[in-house]
Amino acid sequence: MIDAAREVESTLYDMQRQIEGRELRLEGELRITTTDTFMVGMLAGPLARFRDKHPHILLDVLVTNRILDLSRRDADIAIRPSGIPDPVFTSYKLCDVNFSIYHNADLNSQDNAKKPSWIGVTDMLHTSPLGGWYDSKIDPEQIAIRCDSLVAVRSCAEAGMGLALLPTVLGDSSPLLCQAEGAGTELSIGLWLMTHPDMIRSARVNAIIEHMCDELGGD
Secondary structure, three states: OHHHHHHHHHHHHHHHHHHHOOOOOOOEEEEEEEOHHHHHHHHHHHHHHHHHHOOOEEEEEEEOOOOOOOOOOOOOEEEEEEOOOOOOOEEEEEEEEEEEEEEEOOOOOOOOOOOOOEEEEOHHHHHOHHHHHHHHHOOHHHEEEEEOOHHHHHHHHHOOOOEEEEEHHHHOOOOOEEEOOOOOOOEEEEEEEEEOHHHOOOHHHHHHHHHHHHHHOOO
16 A cells, blocks of 8 residues: 555656646746855856746745655755766756865964864765765864855854865855965865756746856856
């Protein structure tokens, strides 16, 4: 009975996506999921300009590090960092996100003796390439605090709690932080826009894809 119910549910989601994917009007609700990092660092301006062009489209932005299910229409569009996107979805690479090491501008990163303190990541962030970088580069004993949000990591770095690996869109925009000497680009991850193939013919979805690719230099 449970298997049958799941099959019915899956069929209903398929039908809903296919109906929505044939919507030709540039009006109605458009659900977008992204992380706080990119909402704060990159997307607010482009989304504001999208609304100027399409005032009848209501943007419903879900800011979370959790991976929402596009197949179940938890969202119409996901804008997320990824190494290789899930081939189930239609994906567009918007840009590369570069990371560097930051510390409080009033503190010298070399003043923390031989083993400086670090601000680490946890939860969903630890399963990302960022978590892999920490696991391969940083002694766990050097981690002073861990956060599940890069915006929170930036706040801890600004408070002088230690070194942090941050996207340059977050780190460079903080007047309280500076890049560690000789850090350079420690990590680079692609930022992708993803949608379900059933939604690709929707006028609203096509409009946001075209707009975000134009704004962020995507393909």
